[in-house]
Amino acid sequence: MRRVSNSTGSYFKAINNHSTLCELKIFPLRLCANPQVRRKSCLSKIESFTQRHKEKSKARKGVLKSTFALCCSLLLLCSFTVHTQTVSNNAASQTNAVLDARVRAEISSFKGHVHLFAKNLDSGETYELNADDVVPTASTIKVAIMVEAFARVSEGRSKWMDEILLTPQAKKVYGSGVLQNLSDNLHLTLRDVVTLMIIVSDNAAANLVLDVVTPDAVNARMDSLGLKQTRVLRKIGAGNTPSSFGKSHPDFITRYGTGMTTPREMLELLEMIERGQIINAAASREMIDIMKRQQLHYGIGRNLQGIEIASKSGALDHLRSDVGIIYTRRGRIAMAVTCNDIPSVDYSYDNPGDLLIARLSQILIDGLGK
Secondary structure (H helix, E strand, C coil), rough: EEECCCCCCCCCCCCCCCHHHHCCCCEEEECCCCCHHHHHHHHHHHHHHHHHHHHHHHHHHHHHHHHHHHHHHHHHHHHHHHHHHHHHHHHHHHHHHHHHHHHHHHHHCCCCEEEEEEECCCCCEEEEEECCCCEEEEEHHHHHHHHHHHHHHCCCCCCCCCEEECCCCCCCCCCHHHHHHHHHCCCHHHHHHHHHHCCCCHHHHHHHHHHHHHHHHHHHHHCCCCCCCCCECCCCCCCCCEEEHHHCHHHHHHHHCCCCEEEHHHHHHHHHHEEEEECHHHHHHHHHHHHCCCCCCCCCCCCCCEEEEEEEEEECCCEEEEEEEECCCCCEEEEEEEEEECCCCCCCCCCCHHHHHHHHHHHHHHHHHH
């Protein structure tokens, strides 16, 4: 510190310290006749400033210590979290390895090909085997058709009480269902045929719904949901007019028949419905409620008692498929399973594909349950 004198007084300037300069700055001191008084006044101001500076320094040290302690705590917490996550990931990996071994052991003697994707919708844990292979849908495509029917009603383009006429031509469709056995020109509602299409897999009902919603609208809806491989190729029954997608891919109709999808996409559709993300929460809940009234449990849920299941199965000469959600105490286990290239044609209750799906569904519940 230095003193600068002039004719009107003295000024003390603090230098070499920016914080000191900001606080002390330059302060005037009137010259006094008595040098001792002048000196004491200067010292008093300097001592006062020095004391304040020490207090601020002490406060800064306290803040630094607190900040350091907080950083250490955060580092410890992060280390613990990473360690916990690593342990959790390792445990999940080990669980998946055990599940994979069980699944592969189960399918090892099966004369055909298996494609599946499964997920615990509560824990998020998944298991997959050929999950992205495109496969025939058989009647599982009726879930996608149901979605479009609900969307059409929600958008005001149809009403559930709209009349559907069961013509003799509409009854001429092979496979599952009851409408083929009912009276000609029976008056039904849109809700009736959607329900029959799901709970007893009625093929005539499915075609009647497609007459209302159109295959192209179903495909556009699936596309809007990000499901690029899930498509209706034509109405049920050979010789029916194909969808626009089917017309542009005639080889797909030969390979897949009525529809095509992948296990992953079919499960994604189920999950969106279960989470209330299709159309709205109320519509999604109603779709799940219809699937819970399923009458055909040849695969998923075949050997399960007292457990709620929402599902839809499908069958072709050399294929069995099933998609559904099993509401267990260990989580909602969703799965989509297709058993393809079954050597023999067998429409009995004990088809080997259905039996395998039943066993796999139990293994997936055990393996993915939390």
